[in-house]
Amino acid sequence: AQSVTQLDSQVPVFEEAPVELRCNYSSSVSVYLFWYVQYPNQGLQLLLKYLSGSTLVESINGFEAEFNKSQTSFHLRKPSVHISDTAEYFCAVSGPRSYNTDKLIFGTGTRLQVFP
Amino acid sequence: NAGVTQTPKFQVLKTGQSMTLQCAQDMNHNSMYWYRQDPGMGLRLIYYSASEGTTDKGEVPNGYNVSRLNKREFSLRLESAAPSQTSVYFCASSDKGAGTDTQYFGPGTRLTVL
Numbered sequence: 001a002q003s004v005t006q007l008d009s010q011v012p013v014f015e016e017a018p019v020e021l022r023c024n025y026s027s028s029v030s031v032y033l034f035w036y037v038q039y040p041n042q043g044l045q046l047l048l049k050y051l052s053g054s055t056l057v058e059s060i061n062g063f064e065a066e067f068n069k070s071q072t073s074f075h076l077r078k079p080s081v082h083i084s085d086t087a088e089y090f091c092a093v094s095g096p097r098s099y100n101t102d103k104l105i106f107g108t109g110t111r112l113q114v115f116p
Numbered sequence: 117n118a119g120v121t122q123t124p125k126f127q128v129l130k131t132g133q134s135m136t137l138q139c140a141q142d143m144n145h146n147s148m149y150w151y152r153q154d155p156g157m158g159l160r161l162i163y164y165s166a167s168e169g170t171t172d173k174g175e176v177p178n179g180y181n182v183s184r185l186n187k188r189e190f191s192l193r194l195e196s197a198a199p200s201q202t203s204v205y206f207c208a209s210s211d212k213g214a215g216t217d218t219q220y221f222g223p224g225t226r227l228t229v230l
Binding site: 009032035041042043044046049051090094101102103104106107108109 | 120147155156158159160161164166174205208213214215216218219221222223224
């Protein structure tokens with residue numbers, strides 16, 4: 001069975017600084033990987049996902065994540081954060097790729113707090 | 117186009133009371149999901165419905181029942197509420213299944229069981 005570990009429960013950072021939110025997954029088979037974001041008092045929204053192809057995936061608001069199969073990681077990065085990026089970020093995994101799967105396994109979340 | 121809607125937004129129950137959380141989506145999606153979100157535990161899947169007429173248990177189904185009333189609506193019922201069910205509940209939908217497809221979430225229901 002798959003599992004997801006988000007190593008940091010909270011990440012404080014100043015505006016315009018770079019940030020990395022770490023995510024490691026545990027699976028013996030190939031999987032699909034996602035990052036979802038939850039702004040205060042809202043539901044989750046998809047930020048980006050890796051299904052196949054290029055291991056570097058990008059979102060429309062400047063975040064990127066790189067699938068690293070050897071390290072079983074899918075870390076989320078942004079070179080310069082804004083106050084508006086303050087939110088909780090969830091890494092999620094589904095799979096195995098050989099099956100049709102309808103379910104995601106979510107990590108416990110990382111709260112990104114951006115300070116002015 | 118409202119996306120995924122949930123009612124009610126807030127609810128307070130006493131132990132042993134019952135209630136139904138309602139969820140509807142207007143995107144003609146096949147799959148629908150119920151999650152609960154607790155501090156430090158992320159989102160955990162309660163039940164899901166891969167298509168109209170089917171439902172399956174997720175990670176934490178005990179104490180809950182669901183009904184996929186039609187393609188649009190997926191309700192979650194607590195027959196006898198317990199304090200351990202105090203949580204924020206999210207409904208979500210996706211077209212081809214959350215495994216590869218984007219899930220769209222509702223705004224959530226904050227439930228407190230006293």
